[in-house]
Amino acid sequence: MTTTVPTGTRAAKNRARALHTFGAMMARDARVLRRTFVMSAVRIVIQPLLFVFVFAYVLPKVGGGGAGPGGEAFSTVMVPGLVGSSMVLQAMAAVTFPLVMELSGPGAIEDRALAPVSVRVLGLQKILSAVVEGLVAGLLVFPVVLLVHAQGHGPAVEVANWPMLVFVLLAGAVLAASIGMYLATRIDPRQIQVLFTLVMFPAMMLGCVYFRWTALESTPWLQYAVLLNPMVYMNEGLRAVLTPQIDSMPAWAFLTALLVGAVVFGWLAMRSFARRVLR
């Protein structure tokens, strides 16, 4: 008494089921995010807030400047940098920290690995979830860096190119999440503090957050060295789109780097993840 189901129908049914599971996992992450939202939001916003508060509010008030290297308002330089770096750090952290925990304890990853989807879908879900967290971080930081400044020292921000903005945001977040996943699958859990001091902090300081990349022309070796930092492309991309009056890296350069980076690291991360999940 076997019933033959046409293969196409079965494939479609399986896809729909996988999608349901994927959605349920996103809902699980949303539930956890909502529960810790206030604390996370404070953690995400505090650093950019202090930065704009000191450099765009206090310093101009006490007469300590407020202008960047090219004469442009420092607040304008910092908007794309602080939004971009917050997104990158949050997207990375959102996948790295939980995943390190899940992979370090025996079997903890099985909670979701036993769900009826392939390991690849599981990995994609973790990346998408981190991308969403990255975007949320950007949304939280943007109004802060836009609004906190002394009178007359406000940033000049517009959206010069919407499609490019969307691309930079998405590709940058995918790149950051993929790097986060890759690191989580390779790092020794005891070394997670090292990740902070050796990776996150230097990436932030040398990520073209507080200065534009083109301003490094005077120090060519540094200008090329920082190209190893993926955060640079996100920040320069946002700089090109949000503050077009300020010089930035050529569009072809950051677009290519973001796209190639997202694809390559995405692939590496998924491969490494599958190897760690299935013993």
Next chain:
Amino acid sequence: MTGNLAIHADGLRKSYPGPGGEAEAVRGLGLSVAKGEFFGLLGPNGAGKSTTIGMLTTMVRPTAGRAEVCGLDVAADAVAVKRRIGVVAQDNTLDIELTVAENLEFRGRYFGLGRRDARARARDLLTLFGLFDRARARVFELSGGQLKRVMIARALVHRPDVLFLDEPTAGLDPRSRLHLWDVLRGLQAKGQTILLTTHHMEEAETLCDRLAVIDQGRVLACDSVRALRETVGAETVVTVVYEGGAFDLAAVRAMARADRVEATDGQVRVFAGDPDGVLSDLVALAAKAGLTVVDASQLAPSLETVFLTLTGREFRE
């Protein structure tokens, strides 16, 4: 051929790369479990029980061999297999970010239930397992026994065809253990197919219809508990551990009741169908040879003698 089997494995192997070369955790393991059966894997620490469960539940990739669950290949059809199985791992695999009820609810949603159905199912199962008052507790607030019950409840949310339990009662006090046995018996009475691993002899004896005794990654014997006891382990085993010289083995072998004698350095072991007087005779022989008896024991036919007969080693917890 494997249509009526819930689990079928053949020639399963798993080796892990290690510092001293490949370490073989499972070496050519085969077993078949019928639908509705309560099947046990009995073996000491490191026997390969968890690795076997890992392979059967698609979490560990076999190095060689094949396995089917409900007629589906665990390697080629992993997603379909996952839909049909419930797994209670040896370690705590609950989602620590979620409450007890949410653990069940989201498990239901991962398996296709809608939000409301998942919530209702979670509530029903928590009630059934006497955990309703812990619904809103976080995972780390639970006792070991409660943790296991939550894990079993979670494994049942999507009504799996086959339930895998990896040493579910390890580390539980006797009361929680008995409680869990009742729970498992109840499930079996409702027709649930169960594969359980344990290194607890009594647990294997009381719960399992059939049993595979495994050691060092291989099945040594596989049968009902009763058949194992009556065939492999039918003899009483008398063991004397001694110091201070050599036993007169010829005299031991000449003992009327000694069916078989095994001697290693400092230990002599007699397998006897009728053990009357064997122990005292051995002790007397030792005294005659001027030996000091350090330990003497007599094991009546049981799973323990089965294991001892099969491996030559005692099975100690």
